[in-house]
Every structure is written in C-alpha cells, then in structure tokens.
Amino acid sequence: MSKTTALEISNISKKFERPGRPTIEALRDINLSVKQGEFVSIVGASGSGKSTLLRIVDGLTQATGGTVSVNGKIVTRPGKDRAVVFQQDSLLPWKTVIDNVAYGLAINGVSRREREQTARHFINVSGLQGFESHFPHQLSGGMRQRVNVARALAVSPDILLLDEPFAALDAQTREVMQTELLRIWEEEKKTVVLITHQIDEAVFLSDRVVVFSARPGQIREEIEIELPRPRDLEVKRSATFVAYVDHIWKLIEQEVRMGMKS
Amino acid sequence: MTFWARTYDFLQGDSRTSSLVRVAFSVAVVLLIWEILTATVVTNSLLLVPPLEVFAALGRELANGNVWTNGVATGVALLVSFPVAVFIGVAGGLILASNRLFSLTAGPMLMALYSVPVVALAPLFIAWLGLGFASKFVIVSLVAVFPVLVTTEVGLRATDKALVDAARSFNANGWQIFTTVTLPYALPYVVSGVRVAWARALVGIVVAEFFGSFAGFGFAILAAGQTFDTATLLAYVILLGAMGVIGSLVFESAERRLAPWRHE
Numbered sequence: 001m002s003k004t005t006a007l008e009i010s011n012i013s014k015k016f017e018r019p020g021r022p023t024i025e026a027l028r029d030i031n032l033s034v035k036q037g038e039f040v041s042i043v044g045a046s047g048s049g050k051s052t053l054l055r056i057v058d059g060l061t062q063a064t065g066g067t068v069s070v071n072g073k074i075v076t077r078p079g080k081d082r083a084v085v086f087q088q089d090s091l092l093p094w095k096t097v098i099d100n101v102a103y104g105l106a107i108n109g110v111s112r113r114e115r116e117q118t119a120r121h122f123i124n125v126s127g128l129q130g131f132e133s134h135f136p137h138q139l140s141g142g143m144r145q146r147v148n149v150a151r152a153l154a155v156s157p158d159i160l161l162l163d164e165p166f167a168a169l170d171a172q173t174r175e176v177m178q179t180e181l182l183r184i185w186e187e188e189k190k191t192v193v194l195i196t197h198q199i200d201e202a203v204f205l206s207d208r209v210v211v212f213s214a215r216p217g218q219i220r221e222e223i224e225i226e227l228p229r230p231r232d233l234e235v236k237r238s239a240t241f242v243a244y245v246d247h248i249w250k251l252i253e254q255e256v257r258m259g260m261k262s
Numbered sequence: 263m264t265f266w267a268r269t270y271d272f273l274q275g276d277s278r279t280s281s282l283v284r285v286a287f288s289v290a291v292v293l294l295i296w297e298i299l300t301a302t303v304v305t306n307s308l309l310l311v312p313p314l315e316v317f318a319a320l321g322r323e324l325a326n327g328n329v330w331t332n333g334v335a336t337g338v339a340l341l342v343s344f345p346v347a348v349f350i351g352v353a354g355g356l357i358l359a360s361n362r363l364f365s366l367t368a369g370p371m372l373m374a375l376y377s378v379p380v381v382a383l384a385p386l387f388i389a390w391l392g393l394g395f396a397s398k399f400v401i402v403s404l405v406a407v408f409p410v411l412v413t414t415e416v417g418l419r420a421t422d423k424a425l426v427d428a429a430r431s432f433n434a435n436g437w438q439i440f441t442t443v444t445l446p447y448a449l450p451y452v453v454s455g456v457r458v459a460w461a462r463a464l465v466g467i468v469v470a471e472f473f474g475s476f477a478g479f480g481f482a483i484l485a486a487g488q489t490f491d492t493a494t495l496l497a498y499v500i501l502l503g504a505m506g507v508i509g510s511l512v513f514e515s516a517e518r519r520l521a522p523w524r525h526e
C-alpha cells in the first residue's frame with residue numbers, strides 16, 4: 001500500500017549573505033519527500049545546516065532557492081499543518097504548564113474552554129498529569145521537553161518538526177523520552193521530521209535516516225531502518241541496530257574529517 | 263557548635279522571621295552606634311542629637327499636626343508626578359524600542375540627560391514655574407522618568423529569541439508576539455526601573471521643597487535646619503527613609519511576583 005506524500009522538499013538551497021564577509025552556503029540542492037505518518041531523522045555533523053532546513057520547512061526562514069510543500073501546498077510561512085519542538089527552552093516562563101500547552105491554540109483564537117480541554121488531553125498524553133499549574137522553572141529538563149512536545153501536539157499539526165529536542169537532557173532521561181516519543185507517535189500517527197546528532201537516537205526512532213554532508217549541507221545517503229515495530233530499548237543491543245549505527249557513524253566521520261581539513 | 267551552626271543557618275535563611283530578626287539587628291546596631299557617638303564624640307547637640315530625642319521630636323511633630331500638613335504636601339506632589347513619570351517613561355521606552363533609527367538618534371541625548379543631575383536645574387524651574395506644586399511636579403517627573411525609560415527600552419530589546427521563534431512558529435502576528443512575549447518579558451525590567459525612579463523621586467521632591475515651597479518634608483527639614491532644631495530635622499529624614507524603604511519593598515515584591523523564575 002503506497003501512502004501519500006506529506007512533505008515534499010525540492011531543490012532547497014540556502015545561502016546566508018553577510019555584508020562585508022564571505023557568504024555562507026548552508027544548504028545545497030536538498031530533495032527529500034516524507035510519506036504520511038513516516039518518521040524521518042536527519043543526522044549530520046554540526047554546521048551541516050540541518051536545523052536551517054527544519055526552519056525552512058516550518059517557514060521561519062526563507063530558502064534562497066527551491067520549494068517546500070506540505071500536502072501539496074507550497075510553504076511560505078508557519079502554518080497550522082506544522083509545529084516545532086525546539087531545542088532550547090522555548091516555553092514562556094511566566095505561564096503555567098497548561099497555559100504553555102494551550103499557547104498555540106490561544107494564538108490561533110481557540111476559545112478558552114476548548115483550548116483548556118485540548119491542553120488537558122495532551123498533558124495526559126505527554127505524562128504531565130499533576131503538573132498543570134507548575135511553572136517551567138519548577139520542572140526538570142525532561143519534564144520541560146514533555147511540555148514542549150505537548151504544546152506542539154496541541155495545535156494538531158500533520159507534521160511534527162523536532163529540532164534536537166533531547167540534546168540538553170542527560171543520557172537516562174533522553175532514553176526515557178525517546179520511548180515516550182515513540183509511544184506518542186504511534187498513538188497520534190503524525191508525520192515526524194527529527195533533527196539530531198545522536199545517531200542511535202535516529203536509528204531507534206526512525207523509519208528512515210537521512211545523512212547530511214558537512215557544509216554546504218547535501219544529502220549524503222538515505223537509509224531505510226528495517227527494525228520491527230513497536231520497538232523498545234532492547235532493540236538497541238541487537239546486531240542489526242549496531243550495524244546501522246556503525247554504518248551511519250562512518251559516513252559522518254568521513255564528513256567531519258573532511259571538514260577539519262578544509 | 264551545633265547551637266551556633268543552627269543559629270547561623272536560621273539567620274541566613276529565607277523565612278520571614280529570620281529576615282525580621284536581621285532587620286531588627288541592623289537597626290539596633292545603627293541606633294547603638296548613634297547613641298555612642300552622641301555620648302562620646304559629638305556631644306554638641308547642634309550637630310547631632312541622640313536617637314531618643316529624635317523620636318521625641320517625631321512624636322511632637324505628629325502631635326501638633328505638622329507631619330500631617332507636610333506629609334500631604336509631599337505626598338500629593340509625589341502621587342501626581344510619580345505616576346506621570348512612570349507613564350511617560352514606559353511610553354518613551356516603547357517608542358525607542360520600536361524604532362532602531364529613532365533610538366540611535368535620540369539615545370545619546372537621553373543618556374546625557376540621564377547623567378546630568380537634573381536637581382541642579384531646580385532653581386531654574388522655580389524661577390520659571392514659581393514656588394509650589396508646579397515646580398515640584400516638573401522636577402520630580404524629570405528625575406524619575408529616565409530610569410523607567412531606559413529599563414523599559416532595555417527590557418523590550420532583551421527578549422529571548424527562542425521565545426519569539428516559538429510564537430512565530432505558531433503563526434503569531436507582530437501584535438501577538440508583542441503582547442504574549444515581548445511585553446511580559448520586559449515587565450520585570452520596567453518594575454526595576456520604577457524602583458530606582460522612586461528613590462530618585464524622593465531626592466527630587468526634597469530638593470524641590472528646599473528651594474520652592476511652603477510645606478512638605480523638604481521644607482520642614484530646611485526650616486528645622488535654619489532654627490538649629492537638629493532633632494526635628496532628623497525626624498523628617500527618618501520619615502523620608504521609611505518612604506524609601508516601603509517603596510523599595512513594594513516594587514521588589516512586584517518584581518518577584520512578575521518574574522518568579524529569575525529568583526530561583
């Protein structure tokens with residue numbers, strides 16, 4: 001059964017022009033299509049422009065060339081069909097958990113009653129029950145990222161864009177959050193694009209891993225991850241998993257070494 | 263050892279009682295030093311009188327209604343001019359933060375005005391506006407407006423970019439970004455500016471009353487000084503000090519309430 005395409009990235013390139021300094025070419029000719037309900041991760045050395053690509057897909061940054069289309073419509077600005085889980089703490093520190101989760105809905109003019117209901121639902125989905133009236137500074141890093149995920153889910157986007165969401169967490173919390181994310185993804189059936197530099201995270205979560213080259217970011221290789229689902233942390237010890245990680249690591253290592261020479 | 267350690271922990275704690283004990287202790291130390299000074303070094307009562315005499319003078323002024331008369335004059339002038347100063351300061355900060363060119367053009371001039379001790383111009387304002395309310399109003403507003411203006415602009419410009427990105431990614435328009443991110447982010451800055459402005463306003467009102475008024479705490483201090491009534495003079499200084507401390511505490515707690523995440 002062939003699924004419909006949710007996200008189509010065609011010939012995207014991005015150059016940062018800086019007056020009086022050399023232009024940076026961040027992305028060159030990126031072509032990628034993501035199917036409805038697919039979980040795709042993008043990995044690459046730092047500075048490979050993967051976060052820039054995510055911002056272009058969301059519409060926060062304009063590409064220099066090429067187009068992004070979501071469900072057949074060309075993206076020019078952020079829209080309800082996409083939501084981002086950001087890497088830093090991007091929660092509003094003066095709002096409680098429930099108000100943070102409802103923030104996107106409030107911006108889009110949803111009535112107070114309805115957005116409270118929706119927020120409560122996604123607070124439960126993300127395992128935040130009992131923390132509704134806490135402020136972000138009263139939560140641990142892992143709990144804060146749950147709020148970030150819940151806030152993105154609350155606007156019911158078709159595509160969830162995750163920009164290194166667990167990079168700031170300690171290793172144990174990160175693993176817990178990965179399994180939580182998988183569970184939520186299986187329940188909510190969203191299309192997910194994840195940016196990460198953790199190769200094992202990408203392999204564990206994804207249907208497909210896209211490896212970026214060093215600057216300018218280009219697609220070096222796409223790898224289908226054929227591990228059975230549902231997956232649990234056990235799978236990380238299997239030989240197939242280790243082989244995938246090993247293969248991707250070698251690709252990135254070459255890029256990093258080449259980047260060091262230039 | 264354990265007793266002293268426990269006492270030490272209690273005294274440096276955050277509880278209300280321990281902070282009251284700390285305040286009471288520091289007040290007691292100041293009063294003690296003051297008492298010792300007047301008993302040994304400065305025995306001339308024209309220069310300094312012991313604390314008890316100052317409190318006696320305070321009682322006298324309360325009883326004969328002078329504190330009331332002067333308090334109304336100073337209080338009304340402050341209650342009218344201070345909110346005006348805060349309002350103008352916030353409005354000015356908004357304008358400066360909204361336009362880079364405007365801020366670059368007006369910034370240096372405003373900085374110069376902020377640095378000039380405006381109270382030095384007090385005699386000039388009194389020559390223009392006469393003795394009484396009008397000159398007090400202008401002097402207090404002028405000294406209080408700048409701290410608010412500067413901190414408002416700084417606060418509005420300090421907005422965390424990650425928060426703006428999050429708002430934009432939810433499709434927020436410029437006005438929504440301003441009301442849900444930029445403004446709440448700037449509020450604690452504004453309040454800290456208001457706190458500084460209050461301290462400056464108290465200086466402003468006293469100086470204005472020195473030069474140009476018939477009533478007010480500044481007027482009473484000057485009058486007491488000219489009749490060598492040191493006890494009464496210090497009684498009014500204590501009242502002004504209390505006003506400063508109360509204002510500072512009020513604005514500090516407002517700041518804490520508006521931005522609890524900064525205090526933990």
